[in-house]
Amino acid sequence: MSANTLSQHYADQLQQLQDGLPGAIPEWLAGRRHGAAARFSEAGFPDPRQEEWKYTNVRPIASKPFVAAATHAPVAEETLRAMSFEGLDAYRMVFVDGRLRAEFSDLEDLPGGVTVQGLADALASDPDPLEPLLGTLAHDRFSSFAAANMAFLTDGAVIRLGKGVRLERPLHLLMVGSAGDPATWSHPRVLIQAGEGSEATVIEHYADLEGANGFTNTVTELRAETGAQLRHYLLQDHADSAYHVGSVFIQQRRDSRVTSHNVNLGGRLVRHDLNVDLTEPGAEIDLNGLFLVGGRQHVDTHTRVHHASPHTTSREQYRGIGQGHGRGVFKGRVLVERGAQKTDAQQHSANLLLSPNAEIDTKPELEIYADDVKCAHGATVGQLDETSMYYLRSRGIDAEAARGMLVFAFADEVLERMDLAAVRTNIERRLAARLPEAGAIDVIG
Amino acid sequence: MLKINNLQARVEAAEILKGIDLEVKAGEVHAIMGPNGSGKSTLCQVLGGRDGYEVTGGTVEYMGKDLFELEPEERAREGILLGFQYPVEIPGVKNIYLLKEAYNAQRKHRGEPEADTFQFLKLVREKLKTMQMDESFLHRAVNVGFSGGEKKRNEILQMLVLEPKLALLDETDSGLDIDALKVVSEGVNRLRSPDRAIVLVTHYQRLLSHIEPDFVHVLSGGRIIKSGDKTLAHELERNGYQGIIEEAA
Numbered sequence: 001m002s003a004n005t006l007s008q009h010y011a012d013q014l015q016q017l018q019d020g021l022p023g024a025i026p027e028w029l030a031g032r033r034h035g036a037a038a039r040f041s042e043a044g045f046p047d048p049r050q051e052e053w054k055y056t057n058v059r060p061i062a063s064k065p066f067v068a069a070a071t072h073a074p075v076a077e078e079t080l081r082a083m084s085f086e087g088l089d090a091y092r093m094v095f096v097d098g099r100l101r102a103e104f105s106d107l108e109d110l111p112g113g114v115t116v117q118g119l120a121d122a123l124a125s126d127p128d129p130l131e132p133l134l135g136t137l138a139h140d141r142f143s144s145f146a147a148a149n150m151a152f153l154t155d156g157a158v159i160r161l162g163k164g165v166r167l168e169r170p171l172h173l174l175m176v177g178s179a180g181d182p183a184t185w186s187h188p189r190v191l192i193q194a195g196e197g198s199e200a201t202v203i204e205h206y207a208d209l210e211g212a213n214g215f216t217n218t219v220t221e222l223r224a225e226t227g228a229q230l231r232h233y234l235l236q237d238h239a240d241s242a243y244h245v246g247s248v249f250i251q252q253r254r255d256s257r258v259t260s261h262n263v264n265l266g267g268r269l270v271r272h273d274l275n276v277d278l279t280e281p282g283a284e285i286d287l288n289g290l291f292l293v294g295g296r297q298h299v300d301t302h303t304r305v306h307h308a309s310p311h312t313t314s315r316e317q318y319r320g321i322g323q324g325h326g327r328g329v330f331k332g333r334v335l336v337e338r339g340a341q342k343t344d345a346q347q348h349s350a351n352l353l354l355s356p357n358a359e360i361d362t363k364p365e366l367e368i369y370a371d372d373v374k375c376a377h378g379a380t381v382g383q384l385d386e387t388s389m390y391y392l393r394s395r396g397i398d399a400e401a402a403r404g405m406l407v408f409a410f411a412d413e414v415l416e417r418m419d420l421a422a423v424r425t426n427i428e429r430r431l432a433a434r435l436p437e438a439g440a441i442d443v444i445g
Numbered sequence: 446m447l448k449i450n451n452l453q454a455r456v457e458a459a460e461i462l463k464g465i466d467l468e469v470k471a472g473e474v475h476a477i478m479g480p481n482g483s484g485k486s487t488l489c490q491v492l493g494g495r496d497g498y499e500v501t502g503g504t505v506e507y508m509g510k511d512l513f514e515l516e517p518e519e520r521a522r523e524g525i526l527l528g529f530q531y532p533v534e535i536p537g538v539k540n541i542y543l544l545k546e547a548y549n550a551q552r553k554h555r556g557e558p559e560a561d562t563f564q565f566l567k568l569v570r571e572k573l574k575t576m577q578m579d580e581s582f583l584h585r586a587v588n589v590g591f592s593g594g595e596k597k598r599n600e601i602l603q604m605l606v607l608e609p610k611l612a613l614l615d616e617t618d619s620g621l622d623i624d625a626l627k628v629v630s631e632g633v634n635r636l637r638s639p640d641r642a643i644v645l646v647t648h649y650q651r652l653l654s655h656i657e658p659d660f661v662h663v664l665s666g667g668r669i670i671k672s673g674d675k676t677l678a679h680e681l682e683r684n685g686y687q688g689i690i691e692e693a694a
Contacts, residue, residue: 350649386496387533390493391532391533391535392531393516394605396518398518404544406537
């Protein structure tokens with residue numbers, strides 16, 4: 001029995017779910033969902049006594065009786081426009097409370113060899129091709145949240161890129177939460193299958209309607225086949241009263257290259273797990289991350305990079321900024337298997353505290369069983385550099401502006417790695433708006 | 446322009462400046478020379494307004510104002526510019542951005558309209574030429590990855606753009622090879638004008654053969670122990686500091 005037994009509320013929801021799984025779904029899927037429901041029921045929500053949840057108490061989520069969202073929350077087109085990235089020419093799928101809204105989506109002119117569809121649609125029309133993709137990287141045992149996502153699976157996105165296909169325009173998945181009374185939860189799932197030599201950019205973007213108070217529990221499964229090149233943006237800009245847990249699983253084959261940009265600006269309680277499996281030689285991952293915590297926000301990111309094969313490379317750069325009573329956590333684990341010679345793993349975590357009440361914990365964890373490897377890590381938590389402040393002021397720039405310049409520069413060193421200028425500029429503006437303690441910030445492109 | 450009267454200052458518990466008197470008028474170039482540890486850099490930092498440098502006595506008047514009433518940025522806007530001995534590296538802040546912000550901060554202070562990017566670039570390009578710097582320097586982060594010589598050139602570039610009334614150069618010649626020294630000196634000489642003053646703080650005479658001072662002061666043990674014209678620098682070159690220190694004792 002877990003220390004964190006599910007409340008009656010969730011036990012009831014699970015029971016209803018198990019009674020109500022439609023008979024039409026294929027056996028493999030029914031099996032996986034029943035298994036996940038059993039797992040979630042047995043494990044309950046994680047407890048801070050578990051090492052992986054040491055810094056993050058999910059009681060605020062566990063104690064709330066979230067319910068499934070109504071199927072068709074009203075949303076105004078203008079509201080969605082305000083959340084889109086100005087100047088970004090992209091394919092678009094819009095989800096509200098975890099459900100695809102075709103009327104706001106735009107998938108016209110997709111090139112041949114590319115399939116993009118809603119998960120619910122895919123399961124309804126032709127589920128069997130999803131058998132090797134859905135729930136095969138994300139195991140129920142990974143966490144109760146991943147299990148809950150499978151158990152309560154409703155909708156999401158399926159992206160399949162055929163061999164050698166290059167998707168020129170990025171795909172923007174805009175996932176919007178609404179305000180609910182009672183508050184709602186949703187379990188979107190994103191499946192990305194990048195075939196041999198294919199190339200694409202996928203933006204997974206979480207935002208909220210005003211006053212949103214729900215819980216978004218996401219799972220992303222991304223496979224990069226031989227030579228595939230994937231850029232994955234994971235942008236979390238929830239309302240301050242919203243909750244988010246995201247579990248990302250990436251598996252990479254020979255010579256594939258994945259770049260991940262994980263930016264967390266909003267949310268009340270946020271946890272991200274990014275799990276990367278480099279299974280064949282030549283696989284390379286870049287993990288770029290930025291989180292900002294202010295007010296009473298709590299943002300926890302765990303990355304795990306598994307170098308399972310020789311000649312694999314990971315470069316990780318995470319930065320955090322704490323203001324107000326914000327609390328941030330970064331834990332980066334790198335595991336190099338015995339046979340994974342010539343692994344190159346670099347991890348760097350830098351954190352900036354702008355307020356005496358903010359707290360950031362950073363913890364690198366390297367486990368290396370091979371002897372011919374290049375592994376380095378560094379972690380810092382500090383305040384703004386006084387010498388830099390003085391230098392800028394000695395040039396006539398006032399203290400407020402100097403502070404803003406330095407904080408913004410600190411964050412921008414991560415954001416400038418984004419190849420989509422429109423996304424970067426938009427994120428920079430949102431970041432600036434959320435940095436009241438950083439003085440005056442002037443966003444320049 | 447600048448009147449320093451019996452200035453005393455300390456850093457942490459150590460008393461470094463023990464009563465400095467110096468007057469600098471518009472149009473003049475002063476050189477302050479002295480051995481290591483004599484208080485040269487402390488004098489610069491006190492005039493710049495750096496935290497941790499505590500003034501324990503005396504006064505400094507700049508253009509009729511009490512300098513110590515002004516924050517570091519106000520001193521800069523009033524026309525004082527301090528060239529750092531060790532220019533600071535600022536990752537993520539582009540050189541062009543710093544220059545433009547600094548330039549416009551001054552213009553705003555004087556009640557002038559801010560320069561737009563086009564006007565500003567035109568101005569900066571001209572100054573880059575003087576400093577024999579490539580335009581790519583503008584788009585690099587401030588001093589990050591610059592060689593010692595490039596950092597010093599960058600300091601003078603800022604001066605040429607900001608056109609201070611009082612330029613205070615703290616060991617700008619240290620770490621420069623002959624060619625860089627020439628370029629840096631040429632930059633400083635361009636600033637010379639009847640309504641500007643320059644104070645060069647240096648350990649060596651060699652800078653002064655490129656920038657000819659009107660006055661030379663020898664600083665030792667936190668006091669100016671001797672003042673003279675440029676021939677004093679030559680004397681120092683021949684006899685070293687020891688002779689003058691002993692003579693003053």
